[in-house]
Amino acid sequence: MSLLRLRRASLSYPAGGGSVEVLRDVDLTIRRGEFVTVLGRSGAGKTSLLNLAAGFVAPSSGAVEVDGRPVTGPGADRAVVFQDDALLPWLDASENVAFPLRLKGAGRAERLERAAALLRLVGLEGHERKNLWELSGGQRQRLGIARAIAAEPEFLLMDEPLGALDAMTRDRMQELLLKVWRASGAGALLITHSVEEALFLGTRVVVMEPRPGRIGLDEGLDFSARFLEGVPARALKAEPAFIAARERLIAAIHAEEAA
Amino acid sequence: MTVSATNLPERAASRFPSGGRPALPAAFLRRLPVFAALFTLTAVFGLWWIASARGWAPPVFLPSPDRVWKAAQIAADTGYASATLGQHAAASLGRVMAALLVTLLIAVPAGFVLALSPVGRGLLDPLIEFIRPLPPLAYLPLVIIWFGIGEGSKILVISVAMFAPIAISTAFGVGSASESQVRAARSFGASRFQTLRHVLLPAALPSIISGVRIALGAGWTTLVASELVAASRGLGYMIQSAAQFLVTDMVIVGILAISLFAFGFEILFRLIERFWLPWSRRR
Ligand SMILES: Nc1ncnc2c1ncn2[C@@H]1O[C@H](COP(=O)(O)OP(=O)(O)OP(=O)(O)O)[C@@H](O)[C@H]1O
Ligand SMILES: [Mg+2]
Numbered sequence: 001m002s003l004l005r006l007r008r009a010s011l012s013y014p015a016g017g018g019s020v021e022v023l024r025d026v027d028l029t030i031r032r033g034e035f036v037t038v039l040g041r042s043g044a045g046k047t048s049l050l051n052l053a054a055g056f057v058a059p060s061s062g063a064v065e066v067d068g069r070p071v072t073g074p075g076a077d078r079a080v081v082f083q084d085d086a087l088l089p090w091l092d093a094s095e096n097v098a099f100p101l102r103l104k105g106a107g108r109a110e111r112l113e114r115a116a117a118l119l120r121l122v123g124l125e126g127h128e129r130k131n132l133w134e135l136s137g138g139q140r141q142r143l144g145i146a147r148a149i150a151a152e153p154e155f156l157l158m159d160e161p162l163g164a165l166d167a168m169t170r171d172r173m174q175e176l177l178l179k180v181w182r183a184s185g186a187g188a189l190l191i192t193h194s195v196e197e198a199l200f201l202g203t204r205v206v207v208m209e210p211r212p213g214r215i216g217l218d219e220g221l222d223f224s225a226r227f228l229e230g231v232p233a234r235a236l237k238a239e240p241a242f243i244a245a246r247e248r249l250i251a252a253i254h255a256e257e258a259a
Numbered sequence: 260m261t262v263s264a265t266n267l268p269e270r271a272a273s274r275f276p277s278g279g280r281p282a283l284p285a286a287f288l289r290r291l292p293v294f295a296a297l298f299t300l301t302a303v304f305g306l307w308w309i310a311s312a313r314g315w316a317p318p319v320f321l322p323s324p325d326r327v328w329k330a331a332q333i334a335a336d337t338g339y340a341s342a343t344l345g346q347h348a349a350a351s352l353g354r355v356m357a358a359l360l361v362t363l364l365i366a367v368p369a370g371f372v373l374a375l376s377p378v379g380r381g382l383l384d385p386l387i388e389f390i391r392p393l394p395p396l397a398y399l400p401l402v403i404i405w406f407g408i409g410e411g412s413k414i415l416v417i418s419v420a421m422f423a424p425i426a427i428s429t430a431f432g433v434g435s436a437s438e439s440q441v442r443a444a445r446s447f448g449a450s451r452f453q454t455l456r457h458v459l460l461p462a463a464l465p466s467i468i469s470g471v472r473i474a475l476g477a478g479w480t481t482l483v484a485s486e487l488v489a490a491s492r493g494l495g496y497m498i499q500s501a502a503q504f505l506v507t508d509m510v511i512v513g514i515l516a517i518s519l520f521a522f523g524f525e526i527l528f529r530l531i532e533r534f535w536l537p538w539s540r541r542r
Pocket of ligand 2: 046047048159
């Protein structure tokens with residue numbers, strides 16, 4: 001069982017001669033098959049946390065490890081999905097999805113075959129040869145997710161992947177994301193500003209407190225497991241337990257402001 | 260593309276219920292710029308033709324289109340200034356192409372260095388800013404003193420003129436790849452080289468192509484300057500030879516040949532952009 005782990009990880013950026021501490025002593029473990037959602041106010045350090053986990057930046061102290069080995073940079077075991085889809089407009093839908101395979105040296109036939117399967121997984125069958133500008137925002141975001149899955153990562157790191165979508169599309173994409181995640185078996189880290197989204201998707205939710213960024217609340221959830229067992233999303237989100245959890249998290253996010 | 264009298268009132272009535280200008284067919288409107296361009300060309304040619312036919316200017320200053328056409332035929336068949344028009348054109352085209360190739364090999368990597376390495380930028384910036392504003396005629400004598408009057412010097416002079424536009428456009432193009440595109444690729448296991456090859460280079464291509472367009476413009480300009488010195492072939496040399504004997508029709512043949520090449524390249528690049536880089540205009 002793979003583990004992605006931040007151990008007392010701190011991160012500072014240089015700022016005007018000195019430096020500003022963005023994260024302090026963050027401890028966080030993500031297991032394969034786990035879905036950790038991250039909430040927190042703007043500027044709390046959520047993206048910085050993901051950048052550490054992805055290996056885009058190195059901690060100024062502490063450690064980032066996969067299965068006990070230190071992370072020295074980005075790698076195919078930790079695929080990232082961004083809010084702006086970060087797709088490559090010179091490639092068609094299939095080749096975008098198959099981009100990680102191209103990096104591994106897969107031939108065209110293999111790429112197209114894998115891409116077809118992944119496009120089916122995210123409900124985009126029939127769009128194989130489409131150019132990116134012929135797709136909607138939601139379709140492009142699905143491509144971004146399918147592409148990350150194509151890398152066959154141990155961990156899927158997502159920074160507000162559904163943030164730019166309208167509410168209806170977003171609800172459908174949440175359900176799709178859960179199914180895709182479950183099928184891949186990967187561990188997931190998802191940053192969001194939507195408390196409902198964090199509750200619905202996560203097997204665990206953490207709330208980050210700002211200045212410097214730390215993990216405040218960290219609790220387990222079972223809504224996504226029950227959704228995957230067949231309970232309708234609408235029913236789950238209307239449950240008293242869901243609503244109570246939502247109010248508790250909103251209070252936690254704004255705790256410092258109130259104090 | 261005719262606006263027929265029969266359908267005009269009907270269209271006008273449907274689109275402008277209370278008077279107003281009659282609507283023109285959309286296909287006509289879309290091609291309006293093309294018609295405008297054709298109009299300008301026809302007007303210039305017509306003016307030239309009338310001016311020479313009426314004798315507004317003596318033929319030595321303004322030969323008639325007819326005489327220029329005859330001169331072109333003579334140049335093409337029997338040759339002028341010790342070579343045929345085709346040979347002159349081939350020599351010039353060869354120099355410009357050789358210079359473009361050499362420049363691409365140096366300027367594109369230089370553009371990547373400019374975009375990706377702060378130290379590299381520091382090293383290259385002063386050089387580029389030094390070369391960029393210099394007129395080719397200013398450094399041509401120096402190049403000849405250093406490297407002689409051979410083919411290499413001519414290609415070098417053209418390359419120097421082409422370097423800055425291509426290097427700067429490449430750097431700009433590399434910068435047009437978003438940070439998230441680069442980071443996503445890295446997170447799928449792309450090595451630094453693969454990121455360069457599969458993300459930064461394709462992202463930079465449209466910009467490199469526009470750099471090449473600008474560079475070719477500078478290249479043709481410089482070509483004539485470089486061929487003024489000890490060349491025995493080339494369109495610039497042909498123009499220069501003809502000018503010395505006031506063979507104005509031949510001068511015009513040379514100018515038209517160069518503009519024809521420039522026009523051909525412009526068409527070529529538009530086709531490349533349209534069919535090879537359709538995404539570059541769709542973002
Ligand atoms: N490259 C950087 N250099 C300096 N400071 C940075 C840098 N990136 C982020 N910061 C600072 O770190 C803090 C946390 O930023 P971060 O992007 O992690 O927040 P976030 O929780 O993702 O916010 P949001 O919800 O708005 O995306 C902010 O105060 C920000 O100004
Ligand atoms: Mg962020």
